[in-house]
Amino acid sequence: MRTKIWTAGLVLCAAMALAWPADAKNVLRWSSQGDALTMDPYSQNEGPTTAMAMHVHDPLIRRNAKLEMIPGLATSWKVVTPTSWEFKLRPGVKFHDGTPFTADDVVFSLNRVKGPGSDFKSYIATVTEVKKIDDTTVHIVTAKPTPLLAANLTSVAIMSKAWAEKHNAVKAQDFKAKEETYSVRNAMGTGPYVLKIREPDVRTVMEKNPNWWGWDNGNDAPDEIVYSPVKNAATRVAAILSGELDFLLDPPVQDIARLKAAPSLHLKETNQIRTIFLGMDQARSELRSSDVKGKNPFADKRVRQAVYQALDIDAIKSKVMRGNAIPAGMITSPGVHGYTKEHDTRLKYDPAAAKKLLADAGYPNGFSVKLDCPNDRYVNDEGICQAVVPMLGRVGIKVQLETQSKTLHFPKIQRGESDFYMLGWGVPTLDSHYVFSFLGATATPGSSSWNFTGYSNKRLDQLSEAMDEELDSAKRDVMVAEAWVLLNSDMPYTPLHHQVIAWAMSKKIDMPIIPNDSPQLWLARFGK
Amino acid sequence: MAGAAPLVALARRAADSDIFYSFRRSPMTVAAAAMTLVFIVGAVFAPWLAPHDPFESVTVELLDAFTPPVWDARGDPRFLIGTDDQGRDVLSVIMYGSRISLMVGFAAVIFSMVLGVSLGVVSGYAGGFTDAVIMRLADVKLTLPGILVALMVDGIARAAMPRELHDALAIYVVIFAIGISGWPQYARVTRGATMVEKNKEYVAAARVIGLHPVTIMFRHVLPNVMGPVLVLATLGLALAIIAEATLSFLGVGVPATTPSLGTLIRIGNSFLFSGEWWITLFPSLALVLLALSVNLLGDWLRDALNPKLR
Numbered sequence: 001m002r003t004k005i006w007t008a009g010l011v012l013c014a015a016m017a018l019a020w021p022a023d024a025k026n027v028l029r030w031s032s033q034g035d036a037l038t039m040d041p042y043s044q045n046e047g048p049t050t051a052m053a054m055h056v057h058d059p060l061i062r063r064n065a066k067l068e069m070i071p072g073l074a075t076s077w078k079v080v081t082p083t084s085w086e087f088k089l090r091p092g093v094k095f096h097d098g099t100p101f102t103a104d105d106v107v108f109s110l111n112r113v114k115g116p117g118s119d120f121k122s123y124i125a126t127v128t129e130v131k132k133i134d135d136t137t138v139h140i141v142t143a144k145p146t147p148l149l150a151a152n153l154t155s156v157a158i159m160s161k162a163w164a165e166k167h168n169a170v171k172a173q174d175f176k177a178k179e180e181t182y183s184v185r186n187a188m189g190t191g192p193y194v195l196k197i198r199e200p201d202v203r204t205v206m207e208k209n210p211n212w213w214g215w216d217n218g219n220d221a222p223d224e225i226v227y228s229p230v231k232n233a234a235t236r237v238a239a240i241l242s243g244e245l246d247f248l249l250d251p252p253v254q255d256i257a258r259l260k261a262a263p264s265l266h267l268k269e270t271n272q273i274r275t276i277f278l279g280m281d282q283a284r285s286e287l288r289s290s291d292v293k294g295k296n297p298f299a300d301k302r303v304r305q306a307v308y309q310a311l312d313i314d315a316i317k318s319k320v321m322r323g324n325a326i327p328a329g330m331i332t333s334p335g336v337h338g339y340t341k342e343h344d345t346r347l348k349y350d351p352a353a354a355k356k357l358l359a360d361a362g363y364p365n366g367f368s369v370k371l372d373c374p375n376d377r378y379v380n381d382e383g384i385c386q387a388v389v390p391m392l393g394r395v396g397i398k399v400q401l402e403t404q405s406k407t408l409h410f411p412k413i414q415r416g417e418s419d420f421y422m423l424g425w426g427v428p429t430l431d432s433h434y435v436f437s438f439l440g441a442t443a444t445p446g447s448s449s450w451n452f453t454g455y456s457n458k459r460l461d462q463l464s465e466a467m468d469e470e471l472d473s474a475k476r477d478v479m480v481a482e483a484w485v486l487l488n489s490d491m492p493y494t495p496l497h498h499q500v501i502a503w504a505m506s507k508k509i510d511m512p513i514i515p516n517d518s519p520q521l522w523l524a525r526f527g528k
Numbered sequence: 529m530a531g532a533a534p535l536v537a538l539a540r541r542a543a544d545s546d547i548f549y550s551f552r553r554s555p556m557t558v559a560a561a562a563m564t565l566v567f568i569v570g571a572v573f574a575p576w577l578a579p580h581d582p583f584e585s586v587t588v589e590l591l592d593a594f595t596p597p598v599w600d601a602r603g604d605p606r607f608l609i610g611t612d613d614q615g616r617d618v619l620s621v622i623m624y625g626s627r628i629s630l631m632v633g634f635a636a637v638i639f640s641m642v643l644g645v646s647l648g649v650v651s652g653y654a655g656g657f658t659d660a661v662i663m664r665l666a667d668v669k670l671t672l673p674g675i676l677v678a679l680m681v682d683g684i685a686r687a688a689m690p691r692e693l694h695d696a697l698a699i700y701v702v703i704f705a706i707g708i709s710g711w712p713q714y715a716r717v718t719r720g721a722t723m724v725e726k727n728k729e730y731v732a733a734a735r736v737i738g739l740h741p742v743t744i745m746f747r748h749v750l751p752n753v754m755g756p757v758l759v760l761a762t763l764g765l766a767l768a769i770i771a772e773a774t775l776s777f778l779g780v781g782v783p784a785t786t787p788s789l790g791t792l793i794r795i796g797n798s799f800l801f802s803g804e805w806w807i808t809l810f811p812s813l814a815l816v817l818l819a820l821s822v823n824l825l826g827d828w829l830r831d832a833l834n835p836k837l838r
Contacts, residue, residue: 254802319593
């Protein structure tokens with residue numbers, strides 16, 4: 001009997017030893033602090049969510065590592081008339097389930113983006129009709145000239161029509177209402193990776209799609225990608241130092257020096273296209289969380305300016321961010337069209353002036369308010385908010401801080417339930433209009449606006465619409481500049497800083513860092 | 529002078545007692561008692577004794593953040609053992625943090641003691657079916673590790689209550705969570721002692737004169753079984769303090785805005801790799817010292833109250 005067990009054990013060991021080399025694939029294990037919010041590509045317009053979707057799906061037009069536009073599912077595109085675009089689609093492309101990709105899928109996808117539940121409506125707000133001309137040609141008709149249409153489409157993943165219909169996922173998931181649809185945990189695209197396992201907040205496993213049209217010698221690209229979010233910063237750092245991870249998207253700023261010194265890792269740094277800021281609800285008649293009743297302190301511009309000038313952004317930069325931030329005066333970063341040094345100049349840090357502004361506005365003893373912050377979205381988001389509390393306290397604004405995961409924070413501010421909140425904004429289109437249309441223009445019910453402050457300025461609304469269709473770039477630049485002056489002087493938001501990002505990766509792989517902080521893992525190459 | 533005489537006599541009597549004698553004989557116990565006293569005084573009088581008020585926004589400067597202890601060249605004499613990531617004095621934060629830790633510890637122990645002793649006395653005195661039910665409940669409870677029960681209670685509270693309410697009640701939830709996991713020990717010890725006591729003559733006498741069973745249980749039996757319970761409670765206090773720190777370290781204990789030793793250790797943990805060791809080391813040391821001192825006191829009390837060891 002005993003001999004039998006031994007023999008069985010030996011056979012098993014031998015079998016495992018033999019099986020091992022056959023299984024030796026290139027697995028890329030990576031992590032960051034929070035998971036993608038959903039697998040539905042149109043449900044949440046949030047950086048990490050879209051970054052994950054773009055591994056499974058292809059957009060019509062992709063951005064490369066330098067953020068230049070390159071052909072995706074469309075091989076070429078041109079403006080036929082000022083309000084009509086022609087897209088030539090890539091022939092012979094197949095979805096992961098083997099069904100062929102055709103113009104029908106493009107028509108279906110763009111209509112889904114425009115439909116209920118979608119958080120991507122603003123990208124193609126001017127599109128009135130998507131026409132299939134033949135299997136590889138699509139015409140997109142817009143209500144008015146839309147020079148940014150191509151740039152906007154880089155954020156829109158293309159889904160499979162047949163798959164969505166089969167699984168009853170024709171409409172985008174309503175995230176705010178916590179809707180569960182098939183598309184929340186499953187995805188079907190044409191992209192470089194096939195979604196295999198999706199366990200929200202635990203792990204997401206993707207396998208290489210060997211038939212992807214976009215491989216440029218993809219032999220050394222990851223065969224499998226395993227993503228597992230790790231909320232605790234020290235645990236993430238320990239994991240990459242010990243070799244349990246190959247890529248860490250968001251090493252905590254205090255550990256960058258140490259990761260740089262680690263012999264098994266390399267660290268890449270770049271300025272990110274993302275600005276962090278605080279939004280203040282200025283339209284309500286009364287704040288929910290304040291001791292001031294009957295009126296809204298934030299409705300007074302002097303109060304908003306007081307908040308702005310009470311913040312010692314240089315202290316936040318040196319202590320909370322350890323130098324990895326660029327203090328901001330506008331909600332857009334260098335590299336985006338419309339950015340200028342003048343617009344990006346901050347008001348001076350001046351607590352005395354802030355106190356005086358509060359007194360002038362009728363709050364000599366300040367007031368209380370609750371600040372909502374995410375704790376797993378931006379670089380040191382919780383730390384920034386903790387630093388903001390005593391700074392505002394010194395001018396008399398008593399802030400009660402509520403930090404929670406982005407999966408609770410975003411729905412809360414999207415439901416319009418926050419008086420005072422932190423948000424960060426990246427600009428995937430690399431044009432200021434994106435900022436005005438999402439954050440500056442008046443929010444209308446049913447739109448995908450992220451302006452939760454109630455801020456409304458007619459002139460800015462006009463400018464935002466006009467610049468969307470202006471083809472003369474000189475005229476357009478004048479509008480963009482005027483809009484920035486308006487947004488900066490109305491101060492619906494207090495800008496904090498532009499993020500600087502660092503990616504830590506194992507020396508086993510090489511991969512370009514991308515300034516929008518959305519990894520393109522198909523560009524990773526395993527060394528020999 | 530005349531008024532002081534009885535007090536002096538009382539002090540002299542206490543000093544002559546067996547317990548105090550064994551206390552004096554053990555230098556370790558004296559040291560532990562002194563350390564516990566330092567912690568309690570430091571915590572209770574933190575607003576007056578702490579060098580800074582870590583919750584007063586006017587005095588907390590972000591620019592002071594990450595100052596190392598004074599003996600380091602970059603140290604600042606204002607902050608004896610350095611500052612944390614928000615510029616708060618670590619020593620002051622520990623003093624304020626120990627308040628929460630001690631408060632939760634004491635409250636949790638009292639809660640489980642009251643619950644456990646009551647059930648134990650009833651169980652031992654009544655016997656039969658009541659005894660069986662209570663003891664089986666205790667057995668079931670003992671199969672589940674304490675920290676797991678505490679996590680479960682916290683999870684249910686989180687799911688059942690809206691966030692604002694949960695934050696407001698967080699401390700009570702933690703007290704309940706820790707307290708509820710400790711009662712079977714008290715119940716078992718009390719039950720055993722009660723079963724011994726209830727056959728003694730004074731109990732029989734009380735029953736003969738027609739006293740109500742509840743009166744007998746709590747007026748006559750209870751005082752005679754309190755010795756071992758006190759020992760358990762002292763040892764339990766150390767465990768409760770550690771349980772609270774564990775829960776807070778895992779982020780499910782007291783909210784981050786009311787830092788206890790556990791939350792302080794958790795915050796400092798993020799800065800271990802970057803070399804700011806003092807933010808987590810000193811709260812950890814404080815926790816170890818506090819738990820160790822209380823535990824040593826409990827050990828001594830157990831030996832002093834055990835006639836066999838004298």
